[in-house]
Amino acid sequence: xxxxxxxxxxxxxxxxxxxxxxxxxxxxxxxxxxxxxxxxxxxxxxxxxxxxxxxxxxxxxxxxxxxxxxxxxxxxxxxxxxxxxxxxxxxxxxxxxxxxxxxxxxxxxxxxxxxxxxxxxxxxxxxxxxxxxxxxxxxxxxxxxxxxxxxxxxxxxxxxxxxxxxxxxxxxxxxxxxxxxxxxxxxxxxxxxxxx
Amino acid sequence: xxxxxxxxxxxxxxxxxxxxxxxxxxxxxxxxxxxxxxxxxxxxxxxxxxxxxxxxxxxxxxxxxxxxxxxxxxxxxxxxxxxxxxxxxxxxxxxxxxxxxxxxxxx
Numbered sequence: 001x002x003x004x005x006x007x008x009x010x011x012x013x014x015x016x017x018x019x020x021x022x023x024x025x026x027x028x029x030x031x032x033x034x035x036x037x038x039x040x041x042x043x044x045x046x047x048x049x050x051x052x053x054x055x056x057x058x059x060x061x062x063x064x065x066x067x068x069x070x071x072x073x074x075x076x077x078x079x080x081x082x083x084x085x086x087x088x089x090x091x092x093x094x095x096x097x098x099x100x101x102x103x104x105x106x107x108x109x110x111x112x113x114x115x116x117x118x119x120x121x122x123x124x125x126x127x128x129x130x131x132x133x134x135x136x137x138x139x140x141x142x143x144x145x146x147x148x149x150x151x152x153x154x155x156x157x158x159x160x161x162x163x164x165x166x167x168x169x170x171x172x173x174x175x176x177x178x179x180x181x182x183x184x185x186x187x188x189x190x191x192x193x194x195x196x
Numbered sequence: 197x198x199x200x201x202x203x204x205x206x207x208x209x210x211x212x213x214x215x216x217x218x219x220x221x222x223x224x225x226x227x228x229x230x231x232x233x234x235x236x237x238x239x240x241x242x243x244x245x246x247x248x249x250x251x252x253x254x255x256x257x258x259x260x261x262x263x264x265x266x267x268x269x270x271x272x273x274x275x276x277x278x279x280x281x282x283x284x285x286x287x288x289x290x291x292x293x294x295x296x297x298x299x300x301x302x303x
Contacts, residue, residue, distance in 0.1 A: 020257075020268065020270075020302050020303065021302070021303050022270040022272045022273065022300055022301070022302055023300065023301040023303065024272050024298055024299070024300050024301075025298070025299040025300070025301065026298060026299075028297070028298075028299055030289075030297050030299075031297070032297070033277055033278060033289040033297045035278065036277075036278035036279070036280045036287060036288075036289050037280050038235075038280040038281060038282035038283070038285070038287045039282050040282065040283075043280070043282075043287050043299065045289060045299065061299060063283075063285070063301070131233045171233065173197070173233070175197075180197060180210075
């Protein structure tokens with residue numbers, strides 16, 4: 001039986017573009033989704049599970065067949081935001097003791113490698129919703145006073161700080177040349193500006 | 197560069213600093229981003245947003261070239277949590293049935 005359901009509808013606004021087609025990929029086995037990334041042949045979903053009844057996991061969905069593979073590993077506890085390439089999925093993960101790490105998952109073998117993030121570099125940051133970025137051979141992770149950079153080849157971690165970054169970064173995006181981020185311009189106010 | 201803020205979606209030219217504001221449907225509560233980053237597929241920016249009148253979250257799409265925004269509507273899109281994109285498709289994880297998260301492809 002097909003794992004897909006096809007529904008074709010128009011966008012609500014008559015002014016909006018096109019008439020999209022919606023395809024449901026059911027039976028992913030995900031209980032509490034906490035991150036999503038698409039790259040190459042796969043979509044990756046991180047899943048917090050169901051407390052002690054079902055451990056956290058990361059699910060790989062083949063976009064052609066809908067087939068799913070579950071990544072379960074001793075390093076995976078509460079996985080969240082994902083950045084993915086054709087070769088690896090990079091997933092932020094925290095333990096129940098709020099210790100963060102970056103997990104690298106091989107797209108083919110699903111083997112998991114853990115990159116430790118020091119408590120000082122991740123203090124006060126919640127990566128459940130904030131993005132990490134894959135660009136220029138690095139994974140970029142917003143930190144409390146700068147941006148953490150993890151080499152995708154050596155897995156060496158470093159933190160870039162600047163006097164322009166006076167507090168936790170909000171959103172981070174990348175283009176071909178630069179990383180762009182929202183940073184607080186005042187520790188006393190809610191003003192944010194883009195910085196490259 | 198596209199910036200999501202209280203004024204709507206703003207298109208910023210990093211070279212000149214020129215800013216163009218695109219209004220989004222009044223029902224879309226974009227000042228309270230739901231989760232994760234927007235995604236781009238086939239010339240459309242997708243992001244999750246609270247839909248005030250409908251008391252749930254959904255997906256808003258904006259045509260990059262048209263500058264027109266609309267709510268992406270389908271029975272399969274309800275309580276949208278995350279959106280991503282690759283290979284011309286957008287992907288949404290949401291809850292059209294309570295307690296049963298569903299992965300949906302938009303093409």
